[in-house]
Amino acid sequence: MRPRPSIRVQMKPISPKFVTFEGIDGCGKSTLIDELASWLDRTRVPYVKTREPGGTSLGEKIRGLLLDPAHRGMNRQTEVLLYTASRAQLVAEIILPALKSGAWVLADRYIDATLAYQGYGRELDPDPLRRLQHWATQALVPDKTVLLDCGIDTAAARMSARNHRPDRIEMEERAFHERVKAGYLDLASLDPGRFIVLDAEKPLPEVIADFRAAFREIVPAP
Numbered sequence: 001m002r003p004r005p006s007i008r009v010q011m012k013p014i015s016p017k018f019v020t021f022e023g024i025d026g027c028g029k030s031t032l033i034d035e036l037a038s039w040l041d042r043t044r045v046p047y048v049k050t051r052e053p054g055g056t057s058l059g060e061k062i063r064g065l066l067l068d069p070a071h072r073g074m075n076r077q078t079e080v081l082l083y084t085a086s087r088a089q090l091v092a093e094i095i096l097p098a099l100k101s102g103a104w105v106l107a108d109r110y111i112d113a114t115l116a117y118q119g120y121g122r123e124l125d126p127d128p129l130r131r132l133q134h135w136a137t138q139a140l141v142p143d144k145t146v147l148l149d150c151g152i153d154t155a156a157a158r159m160s161a162r163n164h165r166p167d168r169i170e171m172e173e174r175a176f177h178e179r180v181k182a183g184y185l186d187l188a189s190l191d192p193g194r195f196i197v198l199d200a201e202k203p204l205p206e207v208i209a210d211f212r213a214a215f216r217e218i219v220p221a222p
């Protein structure tokens, strides 16, 4: 009798994933984060959601300073440092411990937001910005970044439908937002392995379908 082959069960280790969501205000980031969160719930994968600026007690205070329309005269470098201080605290206090514990992290904005808004939007030299981010985040780079590419008018219409009062950044002129949108696409083209660019102009069910197709190989099966 031939010996029966031993059955080897291949357990693929599931590594936690750090996924960031980027795009101009009103493009649909929160909507897709909720979509991924309920997907992870169904597959019983633990996760933590974060938002920037903020996400920690210290960071939420910095968020208040950054978004307050009373601070319209804020210096560009001050703005970079405040966003980055909030992010440094978030990485140290929430993101790194979560990843270490085996949870996924779903982040509403991260380093790319500073590169897009302050680098492209405020037209600051990107090299020191990148070096500062590397240092402040302890060199933590996302595994995947979802960029929701959406027109300025579409995003503005979605926000006004929500009765949202514009914050200091949202009150910026149109050309600023155009630079940010183009900047995000530029960043995505520089790092195609990390970025997943979705056409967020499409109706929501189609955006969700595109998102699910892109993440099918990344999210573990239930």
Ligand SMILES: Nc1ncnc2c1ncn2[C@@H]1O[C@H](COP(=O)(O)OP(=O)(O)OP(=O)(O)O)[C@@H](O)[C@H]1O
Binding pocket: 023, 024, 025, 026, 027, 028, 029, 030, 031, 032, 158, 159, 162, 200, 201, 202, 203, 204, 205, 207
């Ligand atoms: N593809 C879509 N088509 C139509 N409406 C959408 C689409 N995506 C999101 N929305 C709606 O647009 C509004 C803004 O979406 P959401 O809050 O997810 O954007 P956001 O990027 O998180 O905005 P913010 O930057 O202000 O937090 C919501 O009311 C949402 O339901």
Ligand SMILES: [Mg+2]
Binding pocket: 029, 030, 031, 108
């Ligand atoms: Mg949101």
